[in-house]
Amino acid sequence: MMDDRGCWEWVGAIQPNGYGVFGISPRQKILAHRASFEIAKGPIPDGLEIDHLCRNRSCCNPAHLEAVTHQENKRRESASYRARVTTCPRGHAYSDANNEGINNRGKRYCRACDRDRYHRRRARQE
Numbered sequence: 001m002m003d004d005r006g007c008w009e010w011v012g013a014i015q016p017n018g019y020g021v022f023g024i025s026p027r028q029k030i031l032a033h034r035a036s037f038e039i040a041k042g043p044i045p046d047g048l049e050i051d052h053l054c055r056n057r058s059c060c061n062p063a064h065l066e067a068v069t070h071q072e073n074k075r076r077e078s079a080s081y082r083a084r085v086t087t088c089p090r091g092h093a094y095s096d097a098n099n100e101g102i103n104n105r106g107k108r109y110c111r112a113c114d115r116d117r118y119h120r121r122r123a124r125q126e
Contacts, residue, residue: 005054005056006054006061006063006064007054007056007058007059007061007064008036008059008060008061008064009056009058009059009060010032010033010058010059010060012032014058017057018057018058019031019032019033019057019058020032020033020057020058020060022035032058032060033050033052033057033059033060033065034050035060036060036061036062036065037050037062037065037067039062040062041062041065041067044067045067047069048067048068048069049067049068049069049070049073050065050066050067050068051065051066051067051068051072051073051076052064052065053065053066055077088110088112088113090110090112090113090116092110092112092113094110097111
């Protein structure tokens, strides 16, 4: 089934992580997007994995699939996630004025949260 972005949505079994899957024997399962890539473009090169350019894990459109390194796939996934998340966990908007940058765990700092923590600690000390 095709959606408005041109994704070919897998209509079979979906794993909990969102990837389409099918079995060719009781013990052997194949990820649908990997099968689609190999049918359309040939074998997946050693050391590479398939990235969904559309960020839709159930998509099987070979035009939306690209063989990349694990590091590149994670970098793209992280950038896509940061683009979708517009507020910190406490609801403060991420903006240039409020965004401190990325910490060593790959998370964004929120200046408003840092300010709130500072004031709470200071109030406990007084």
